[in-house]
């Protein structure tokens with residue numbers, strides 16, 4: 001499964017939900033499908049996209065929040081997974097695109113390439129629902145089930161280590177930030 | 187071990203409430219126990235207990251963009267543990283952070299393990315260009331917390347309040363602020 005295809009498959013579900021992504025490849029791919037004011041791309045601050053998603057989910061229980069994480073990013077904030085599990089917001093779906101690599105910085109392998117299992121780690125951390133998806137069908141099904149479940153879910157989507165050729169887009173970091181804040185204003 | 191001041195903790199907590207703080211992230215240390223219990227007992231407060239202080243930067247960023255005022259509660263070693271989040275999330279994205287940092291390792295510190303962090307705290311804040319002010323006496327706490335929040339929100343940047351020994355620790359039998367607990 002390619003991440004761009006997974007994103008395309010669920011794009012219609014992202015359209016009206018709050019979306020927080022990690023940096024680099026994921027951000028550029030989602031923007032290539034279509035940027036929306038309810039999408040925030042946390043460039044550079046590795047590991048904190050899931051924490052940001054948690055902050056938004058706790059403060060806006062009326063809205064569904066989707067975090068698009070990466071294996072390298074999540075490995076940098078594994079403790080945050082226990083915090084997610086502790087508060088287990090019902091309105092948060094946590095997707096981890098696991099390409100077993102730090103794709104955005106040269107594709108060096110992460111520990112998931114040697115067997116570390118992020119879905120098992122999430123489950124052991126206490127995340128009430130976890131799933132691993134290896135095909136587009138499995139991913140789409142797991143994603144829709146998570147949206148319907150109304151319970152914190154971590155979906156680990158095993159994807160190929162391929163991405164766009166460039167990561168810098170014409171959307172400014174602060175432009176994105178203020179646009180997103182304005183969108184969230186009650 | 188000299189006791190942590192409940193009175194001062196109450197003054198700080200009430201000042202945070204008066205500023206409209208509705209979410210607090212925290213990682214405990216001795217000086218912060220009463221503040222954390224107050225947040226725990228307050229049905230209006232969302233208390234987020236962290237595994238590591240840096241998470242609090244992301245959570246506060248999310249809260250801010252979602253329109254909720256938040257504060258971070260940590261010791262100075264938690265500030266050290268949060269630096270990349272502060273720079274790469276809060277400063278890069280112009281997020282106001284109200285950071286309450288217990289200032290361990292200052293003059294009077296008896297715990298040897300606190301002393302290195304105490305020596306670098308202010309220099310780190312200066313290097314990060316984070317404005318900071320001391321909380322040392324109950325009578326200026328409310329004003330300083332309100333001023334710090336005003337600046338954080340006006341500048342869209344982090345501001346730190348350093349909680350000092352004299353405020354947080356009750357004087358011991360000898361009539362002087364003595365060594366604090368761990």
Ligand SMILES: Cc1ncc(C[n+]2csc(CCOP(=O)(O)OP(=O)(O)O)c2C)c(N)n1
Nearest residue numbers: 025044046070071072073101102103104105
């Ligand atoms: C603290 C820190 N160290 C290193 C980097 C450089 N860096 C940027 S993206 C990235 C890899 C992210 O990996 P992953 O989350 O798996 O996403 P992918 O790039 O594979 O899509 C790294 C290491 C950084 N941004 N921050």
